[in-house]
Amino acid sequence: MSCVVIYCRSGFESDAAAEITFHAAEQGFAGYVKAKPNTGYVVYECFEAHHSDEIIKKVDFKNMVFARQWFAGKLVENMPVEDRVSAVVDAAKEFTLCSELRVETPDTNEGKELLTFCKKISTPLKKALEKKNIVLREPKVNRPVMHTLFLTNNTAYVGYSYSFNNSAYFMGILRLRMPSDGPSRSTLKLDEAFNVFIPEQQRETRAAPGMRGVDLGACPGGWTYQLVRRGMFVSAIDNGPMNDDLMETGQVKHFRADGFKYRPEKRNIDWLVCDMVEKPTKVTNLMIDWAVNAYAKEFIFNLKLPMKKRFDSVYECLTMIKEQLAKYGVSYELQAKHLYHDREEITVHLNVTKVPQNLYS
Ligand SMILES: C[S@@+](CC[C@H](N)C(=O)[O-])C[C@H]1O[C@@H](n2cnc3c(N)ncnc32)[C@H](O)[C@@H]1O
Structure with a gap:
C-alpha cells in the first residue's frame, strides 16, 4: 500500500490535500499529494509504502475536517474489462481479513455514472474475495473495511480502512431524507x-x-x-x-x-x-x-x-x-x-x- 486515498466534496481537493499533508507531517510522515480540481478525491503518496497503513491508524480521522472517507491503498490500472474481478482480488491478496466490501466512486457527475457498474460488480467481487479469505461472508464489527474506488471502468484504487478510524458510511456520505414538514433544506x-x-x-x-x-x-x-x-x-x-x-x-x-x-x-x-x-x-x-x-x-x-x-x-x-x-x-x-x-x-x-x-x- 503506497498511498492514502481521501474522498472529499468536489471542489475542495486543495483543502483536503493541505489537511492530509498537515496531519501526516504532524505524525512524522513525509509524502506528496496528487490532487486534481473537481475530482472529489486526493491521493497522498507516501515516500515509504508502509506509512500509509500507519497514517490511517495514527492520524485521528475525527480531526480530518475535509475528508469524508479515507483508506490505505494502491492504484490498479488497465484492468482487463472482461475480468476486473480477478484484477481487484489480485491487488487485495495481502490485505488482512476485512469484514465488508464497499465498491465506491468519487462523488462527482462522472462518478455517479459509474455507480450502476459498481453495484453490478459488487456481488461477484465479494464472492471472489470471500473465496480467497480477503473479505468475510458476514460483516463483523472491528474488522477493516475493504474499499474499491472506481475512477473509470478499468481503473480503481483498492485498499482498506480501519473501522475504528474511518467513516461508517458508504462513500463517506450519510444520506438523509428531507422531512416533508421541514421549514428549509438546511x-x-x-x-x-x-x-x-x-x-x-x-x-x-x-x-x-x-x-x-x-x-x-x-x-x-x-x-x-x-x-x-x-x-x-x-x-x-x-x-x-x-x-x-x-x-x-x-x-x-x-x-x-x-x-x-x-x-x-x-x-x-x-x-x-x-x-x-x-x-x-x-x-x-x-x-x-x-x-x-x-x-x-x-x-x-x-x-x-x-x-x-x-x-x-x-x-x-x-x-x-x-x-x-x-x-x-x-x-x-x-x-x-x-x-x-x-x-x-x-x-x-x-x-x-x-x-x-x-x-x-
Ligand atoms: C442561513 S440562515 C439560517 C437558516 C436556518 N438555520 C434554517 O435552517 O432555517 C441565516 C439566518 O441568520 C440570520 N442572521 C444573520 N445575522 C444575524 C444576527 N446578527 N442576529 C440574528 N440573526 C442573524 C438571518 O436573518 C438568517 O435568517
Whole structure:
C-alpha cells in the first residue's frame, strides 16, 4: 500500500490535500499529494509504502475536517474489462481479513455514472474475495473495511480502512431524507451533525426531550425544527419570520434580537446552535464567549468558508477555540466536519464538559 486515498466534496481537493499533508507531517510522515480540481478525491503518496497503513491508524480521522472517507491503498490500472474481478482480488491478496466490501466512486457527475457498474460488480467481487479469505461472508464489527474506488471502468484504487478510524458510511456520505414538514433544506445539516458527532448510543440522552436549546440565526426554522423534533424547548433568535407550524408546537419562543448580543437569562442551555452567515472568526469568538461563560453545554455551529484559503481559515478558528478554552481551563471535546449537506461552510461540534466556576460566578 503506497498511498492514502481521501474522498472529499468536489471542489475542495486543495483543502483536503493541505489537511492530509498537515496531519501526516504532524505524525512524522513525509509524502506528496496528487490532487486534481473537481475530482472529489486526493491521493497522498507516501515516500515509504508502509506509512500509509500507519497514517490511517495514527492520524485521528475525527480531526480530518475535509475528508469524508479515507483508506490505505494502491492504484490498479488497465484492468482487463472482461475480468476486473480477478484484477481487484489480485491487488487485495495481502490485505488482512476485512469484514465488508464497499465498491465506491468519487462523488462527482462522472462518478455517479459509474455507480450502476459498481453495484453490478459488487456481488461477484465479494464472492471472489470471500473465496480467497480477503473479505468475510458476514460483516463483523472491528474488522477493516475493504474499499474499491472506481475512477473509470478499468481503473480503481483498492485498499482498506480501519473501522475504528474511518467513516461508517458508504462513500463517506450519510444520506438523509428531507422531512416533508421541514421549514428549509438546511434542516438536513443539523440532522446530519447530530448523527455524525454524537455516538448512536448517546443520542437519546444527549439530545433529549425537555432540554433547552438556543438557535442563533434561526429563520425560517430548519435547525429549530431538529431541536423541536427531539422534544426540546427552543429560543429562536432572528429578525426574520419563523415557520408558523413550528411556532404552533408551543416549544419555540421567537426573539427578534441580534444573535451576537443575545445571552440567556440563566446558564441552563443544553444546546446552542448557530447558523448565522458571518465571518468565521466572529462566530468563533461568539462561541468561545458562550463556552467560557458556561451559558451552554453543547454547541453545533456553522463556519462559513472564505473563497480562498479555506483550510487556513478553518484551522485558524479551531486553534482559536483550543487556545482560548485552554487559557480559561475549560474542558471540552471538539470536532469539525465538512458535512455532506454543507456547501461553502463546515460544521463544528463543541461539547463543554467542565468550566471553572470562578470564571462566571
Ligand atoms: C442561513 S440562515 C439560517 C437558516 C436556518 N438555520 C434554517 O435552517 O432555517 C441565516 C439566518 O441568520 C440570520 N442572521 C444573520 N445575522 C444575524 C444576527 N446578527 N442576529 C440574528 N440573526 C442573524 C438571518 O436573518 C438568517 O435568517
